[in-house]
Amino acid sequence: MAMAFKMAMTGMWVTEECKNSFMEMKWMKVHRYIVFKFDEGLKQLTVDKVGGPAEGYDDLAAALPEDDCRYAVFDFDFVTVDNCRKSKIFFIAWAPSASRIRAKMLYATSKDGLRRALEGIHYEVQATDPTEMGFDVIKDRLK
Template identity: 85%
Template sequence: MAMAFKMATTGMWVADECKSSFMEMKWKKVHRYIVFKIDEKSKLVTVDKVGAAGEGYSDLTASLPDDDCRYAVFDFDFVTVDNCRKSKIFFIAWAPSASKIRAKMLYATSKDGLRRVLDGIHYEVQATDPTEMGFDIIQDRAK
């Protein structure tokens, strides 16, 4: 059986694949982003989708559902004013208005447990509609 990390506050578990996929993104740069979802039946946070290294931020935003919550991490690469290549990892808590109240509550209470498992996140963005997580916001926060 795969390893899982228990989140004490909600009784949810974070599947080991979440941490291993995150480490592949962070250290090996094989993923540009990862989308996570909660499976209420199994009480597991699992990987919903991974974006290949060549994919961009618009691919991530397009993969988020309009009517359900998700978590996502995005590896933002950029060049500083003094021409240094940098990378910052964003954690996105996606809770669109159209999602069910139960889902919003479950994702809100489970977020910190997942964040603790994903070591190395620089910034967090919470969004209820696409304008709250626009690429301009990501660029501004990373500077």
Template identity: 65%
Template sequence: MRVKQKCLSSFMEMKWKKVSRYVVYKIDEKTREVMVDKVGVVGEGYDGLAAALPADDCRYAVFNFDFLSCDNCQAIREA
């Protein structure tokens, strides 16, 4: 299974540059490659990610979510 370079660059842009809220990946069965299916804009929340996932096919996703730490500080994590 090969992973397209765009998969890594999309993830790194989401993680470090905060240019997107989530990245959805899919596997192309013909080429046996992992590729980017959708990228969510910064303002989208979890509902946007859920709507981006098809009901009848498998997808893999990473999502930046905001939360308050135990010190009451705003934080973002990739999941």
């Protein structure tokens, strides 16, 4: 039986698939990003989409629905001013204004539990429209 991490506030579970996909992204660089969604019927958080290592931030932004909430993690690679290659993981809480109130509440109350389950997140971005999570916002966080 698969192990899962329960998010106390909502009674939702983070599946092993979610944690394993995150570890694959973090350590093996198999994914550039992962989009998570709640399956309310099963009461668990599942992997909605993954982006391959060649995909970029625009691909992640395009993978988020215009009318429903999601969580996403993005592995941002960059080169520092002293020419060192670095990687930082961003957590994105996506809650567009067109999404249902119930979905917004569910995602808002579950965010901290998911962040605890996914160790190694460096920065968090909360967005209700694409401009709040633009690539410039991500780059500015690194300063």
